[in-house]
Amino acid sequence: MSTPGAERGNPRPTLRGAIKRLRLAWKVNGLFLLILAAALGLSQLFNNLELERAEVSSAREMSIATSERILTRLRGIMMSHEANQLASVVTRMGSENPAFSDIRLITHEGRVVASQMESGPMTVEVESWPCTTCHILPTSEPELTTDVCCEVLNFEDGERALSVVTPIFGEEGCSNATCHTDMGANPVLGILQADFSLAQVDALIERQTRHMLWAILICMLLGTAAAWWMTERLVGRRIRALKAGARRLAQRDFSFRFSDSTGDGLSEVVAVFDSMTSDLSDARSELLSTKEYLQAIVENSADMIITVGPGGNIRTFNPGAEKILGYTREEIIGQKIELLFAEPKDREAAIEQLENGDHVVNYMTNFVTKDGDLRNVMITLSKLLAPDGTSLGTMGISKDLTEELRLQVQLLRSKRLAALGQTLTGIQHSIKNMLNVMKGGSYMVKLGLAKEDSAMLMEGWVMVREGIDDMTQMSMSMLDFARTKKLKLQPTDLGELVQKIHGISHAKFKEAGVELSIDIAPDLPLVVCDGEGIRSVVMDLISNALDACSWKEYDPSGIPEVAIRVVPSKREGHIEVKVEDNADGMTEEIRKRIFTPFFSTKEKKGTGMGLAVVSRIVESHEGDTYVESEPGEGTTFRVLLPIQGPSLREE
């Protein structure tokens, strides 16, 4: 099995390779010890052999020389025919030198003439071991060797001896000797066998061997200790650290790191381990953080996140849902999702919608809490699909809008109250101004009557009547505003309509020193609208613009201007009527309230109904009225009307 690193030809060390090398180190270490032991053993063996050879060889030379000396002494005795003294001389000579284990004088017939060890006459069978080594066999009449021969003898008790056999040749004077029997073809009369004990040599070798074994043992012990120490120092500690690291890894602690910079093979292992741990830690923390992040989203969401299996059973239920709906996870998981719906068919309808797409967005319905309360919720449903496309069910994220809707209703109510307050203040203000004129007028009537001044009386009366007229008009426009007038819809050329307005109004504008211009885009389609209504809208807007211009003090070079433009709107299917002036404009505060009934900036002149009615008419056409104005920047009113007219819902 190759590692990914090897596949890429990456020189980066792998843990597997490193451990292999580590095991090898152990083996090499063991092998080294074995070879060391073998080498020491072998050298000991050769040493012993060599030693033995040297010792035996020196013993042999010494034995041969000694044998010669014995023979020389014996020869004199033998020659002087004092054969009966031989045995005692041999015994004496043997005891003189403890190196001899035995000295024997044997005739060629095998008769032991003298022996240090054996007393009494005995015969040695030539065929018997070890005589065969020196005799030339297997002749019927074995001849004795004419050479000096040497042999190491191993005794049954484990002792060894170097046996030196020296032939005794017959001489001229021998015929005189009593011991001499036959001087035939065989020149060797007998032999001197001197056995030199090798006990000393053996003891020496044994001692040597013992010393060597001790040395080997000590060497091996020291070697083992050294190897152990080295291993421990270089390997063991780090192995243990690796083990500890691995254990911590197994316990999912990824913070573990080595700090090793020795640069040997093991540091590779360590480096591999570290980089593996680091990679693992990174991958895991990434995985964990992604998972935790997703989980945190679900867990911390104030919205209800609920998933449902393919069979319609609730699978997950987040704390947001627990909090809003009052169910605990344990009791709701596995239940049918319909349980949560106030109207289970709402759920069916939503699922049906989901069939046609991946999501159902902002589906409004009601949930029932565990306590039976209704919650207004807005659900976004999504299909849950496994990577292979099989359905895992659905996921719903639901927002509880109960409180929001309640607040909206409350806000609407308070807004309405504020608007009502504003309206009432406006009405009161208008009525007061009208009453003021009527009161003044009645004063003049009274005065005219008292002074019989009919001119003053008439003037007062006109004033009273004006007040009555104003009040009538105001109540009429209030009525206008209040009732839904049926629109007389017909295709209308707005350009023509605006031209007519210009025709009627430009004289009045000129008188006031204000220039009224019109700008009509070519090829405009006819707009389905109530021509009379739109005319009153434009008239009201230019009348407001005229008032605004008459209040402004223009620079000598400035000319008060009001323009009516009819242009295609940016909004599809709409035409825009714009009324622009270059007067003072208005503050945001005023701009916000201009469409409120009875709101007026004109004190006595206006009823405060104008723009309220304007927006009412435009709304009934399903159009929109916008105002753009800043203090000092002039004002533009934009009326957007649908070309096709309002959809005829009401009919």
Next chain:
Amino acid sequence: MPKKVLVVDDDDNTRRFLTVALEENGYEAITAEDGDEGYRKIEEEIPDLILLDVMMPKKTGFSLFKQLRRKEEYKDIPIIMLTGVAGVLEEDDAMAEGDTFESPFDSLREGLRRGIAKMREEGLIRPERFIDKPIDPEELIESVRGIIG
């Protein structure tokens, strides 16, 4: 020599019946349609009393009032302010913060209240009287008489 009373109001009818009432009671009435004209008339005629409408387009009655009160030669001219808002006189001790007096349209009452509070902060002498509309000419004459005789 009759005492001069300047009437500053943008409504023709109001100017007219106030003029009649003043002249009927022996005062010389001068009129102006707005604050600026009013200031010019004051410079020309130095009136003994000013009847000043609060709510006028262009320069409001309060703007003119402050302008006069800050001016050494005019600050002693008595002023009666004419308002369309009931109860301002009684409530002017209830202070409101902020200075939106220059746009008195948003809330008439609030605007007046703040305007008065601000004038007091600036150490200006408050108007001699506030008179609510609709104005009763006879009552008004009583007030004028009470101030300048």
